[in-house]
Amino acid sequence: MAFLHPGQPVRKGLGWVAGLYGLIIRFRLWCYRKGWLTTTRLSCRVVSVGNLTVGGTGKTPIVIFLTEWLLAKGQRVAILSRGYKRASKAPRLLVSDGSRILVGPLEAGDEPFLMAQRCPQAIVAVGADRVALGQWVLEQHPIDCIVLDDGFQHRSLHRDVDLVLLDATDATGLDALLPAGRLREPLTELCRANAVMITRADSRQDVDAIRSRLKTISCSSGDAVEVVFRPESVIAIVSGERQPVEWCRGKKAWLVSGIGNSRSFRRSAESMGGEILGEAAFEDHHSYRHDDIEKIRANLQATGCEIILTTEKDGGKLRPLLMPSDSWWMLRLGTEIVRGKERLYRLIDRSLIDETVPVEPRA
Numbered sequence: 231m232a233f234l235h236p237g238q239p240v241r242k243g244l245g246w247v248a249g250l251y252g253l254i255i256r257f258r259l260w261c262y263r264k265g266w267l268t269t270t271r272l273s274c275r276v277v278s279v280g281n282l283t284v285g286g287t288g289k290t291p292i293v294i295f296l297t298e299w300l301l302a303k304g305q306r307v308a309i310l311s312r313g314y315k316r317a318s319k320a321p322r323l324l325v326s327d328g329s330r331i332l333v334g335p336l337e338a339g340d341e342p343f344l345m346a347q348r349c350p351q352a353i354v355a356v357g358a359d360r361v362a363l364g365q366w367v368l369e370q371h372p373i374d375c376i377v378l379d380d381g382f383q384h385r386s387l388h389r390d391v392d393l394v395l396l397d398a399t400d401a402t403g404l405d406a407l408l409p410a411g412r413l414r415e416p417l418t419e420l421c422r423a424n425a426v427m428i429t430r431a432d433s434r435q436d437v438d439a440i441r442s443r444l445k446t447i448s449c450s451s452g453d454a455v456e457v458v459f460r461p462e463s464v465i466a467i468v469s470g471e472r473q474p475v476e477w478c479r480g481k482k483a484w485l486v487s488g489i490g491n492s493r494s495f496r497r498s499a500e501s502m503g504g505e506i507l508g509e510a511a512f513e514d515h516h517s518y519r520h521d522d523i524e525k526i527r528a529n530l531q532a533t534g535c536e537i538i539l540t541t542e543k544d545g546g547k548l549r550p551l552l553m554p555s556d557s558w559w560m561l562r563l564g565t566e567i568v569r570g571k572e573r574l575y576r577l578i579d580r581s582l583i584d585e586t587v588p589v590e591p592r593a
Contacts, residue, residue, distance in 0.1 A: 248410035255407070255415055262385050270361045271388040273368055275375045275581050278389040280382025282420060283403040283412040286490025286514065287395040288429040288565075290341045290543065291459055293379050295565040296578070297349045300375055305582065308367050309349065311379035313339035313356025315515040322366050325354040335546040340488075340515060341379070343546050352377075360387045375582060382423070383414060390581040393574075394423040396454075398436040399494065404443050418447050424577055430494060431456035431568060455570035459494075461502050462564035467545045468552050473559075478539070479503035484529055486540040486548075486558075488516030498561060499539055507533045518544075523551050 261267040277300075279293050293309060300307045313323065316339035325331065325338040326346035335343035338356055346354040353371050357363035364376055364387065378387065382394055397403065403412040420426060426444065431437045437456060444454065461475045483504045487495045492511035500506060510526055512518075526538060538558040540548060545560035552558055567574065 244410040245406070248407040251409070252407045252416065259385075259415070259419065267385070269386060269388045272361075272364045272376065274373045275391075276364075276378055276381075276387065276389040277375060277391040277393070277578060277581070278378040278381035278384075279393050279395065280378075280380055280384075282382065282394055282396065282415060282417070283400070284408065284414060284490075285397075285400070285403070285412060286494070287397040287400075288457070288459060289380055289395060290344060291563055291565045292393070292395060292427065292429070292457065293377055294345055294348045297345070297352050297377050299575075300377070300578075301349065301351050305374040306372055307349070307351075307375050307377060308353035308355065308364075308371065308373045309342070309345050309377045309379060310360050310363050310367070310381075311339065311342045311345070311354070311356050312358055312360075313342050315339060315517070316342075316356060318356075320357075321359065322357040322363050323355065324367075324370075325356060326350070326352065328353050328371070334550075336517075340543050340547055344543050345379070347546070360384050391425075391578055392423045393425050393427055394420060395427045395429050396440055397491070397494075398428050398431045398433065398440050398456075400491075401436070401439040401443060404440075417443070420444070420447060425570075425574060426454040427457055427574075428454050429457045430459065432458050453570065453573065455574050456568050458566050458568055459498070459563040460566060461498050462562045464539070464559040464561055465542070465545070467540070467549050467558045467560055468554055468556060475502050478537075481505065481537055482507050482533070482535045483537050483539045484526065484533065484535040485509040485511075486526055486538055486544065488512035488514060488518070488544050488547075489541055490514040495541055495561070498563065504537075504539070507535050516544075518547050518551055520551060523548075527556075 279289050281287050297307050297309060316337060318337040325333055325342045328351055331346045342354050342356050353367060355363055355367050404417055405411045407413045428437055428440050463472050463474055465472050481504045483506055485499055508529055540560050542560045542562050
């Protein structure tokens with residue numbers, strides 16, 4: 231199924247398919263509410279970071295941000311992810327044991343591998359069945375808290391805190407269900423979340439557009455948390471050399487990405503003051519081949535670009551294909567909560583400290 235990219239209009243001709251999809255989704259949700267489909271509670275606290283739409287809303291940097299914060303508080307943390315498009319067929323795979331990374335990005339999936347790199351003290355595991363995966367990890371490691379990557383639709387696993395991300399630059403993504411639009415579930419399902427996080431909240435106009443949409447549902451989200459992702463540094467893929475953002479100013483660059491929101495990456499790259507001469511934007515989770523690299527090298531020579539700039543998520547997959555002489559750099563983004571930080575921290579702290587009082591969904 232081909233999904234809409236952020237900003238694309240609704241496909242009106244597919245409305246009847248979206249209607250059928252909506253009936254199936256609503257029936258599944260109704261079965262959970264009636265107790266006909268069961269939810270399993272693990273022996274540790276679970277914080278879920280999820281989407282209401284398909285595509286990139288910034289789940290990976292939020293998972294990394296929360297994991298780093300929990301680790302700094304002394305919590306023993308595990309990250310559970312599906313490992314989308316990973317090469318390994320194992321039903322459960324340990325990516326990191328909290329001291330070393332055990333598999334590469336092809337076996338683990340690009341996002342779990344990046345999480346393992348950025349959070350070296352966390353256990354990182356992948357598997358489609360998150361209940362079985364969580365039980366398997368808990369049998370091997372003492373864990374205080376699990377951070378569940380892309381978990382909003384994974385209703386079979388109980389979560390103590392349910393966070394849902396909405397991209398401020400993609401208000402049209404809330405217009406219709408798949409495949410006519412980009413909604414995985416009806417917008418009203420936000421009511422079962424503990425908090426909504428509006429990501430890429432750099433523009434007040436974009437944020438207000440999302441908040442306006444949220445007011446149309448009964449559980450208004452005037453208390454939504456707002457998050458921005460800002461360029462933090464650039465890192466040489468081969469050597470690991472690190473340079474500040476200012477190093478890119480004035481440099482001629484060619485962009486390469488295989489992520490869910492390439493427009494956001496381009497905006498971040500442009501904000502650093504470089505001269506963007508071209509771009510190769512692949513589909514999300516693209517598996518790079520040598521001919522991709524050769525084509526990009528040819529563009530570099532033809533345009534006179536000084537550097538290739540890619541995402542940190544793509545960097546792990548690209549490294550085995552590069553030569554020491556390749557001037558390929560990956561952009562590291564920093565996560566900053568600009569509104570609602572204390573509320574978010576209190577929400578998670580309450581779930582970790584008070585074992586007797588569950589955190590209730592928003593009314």
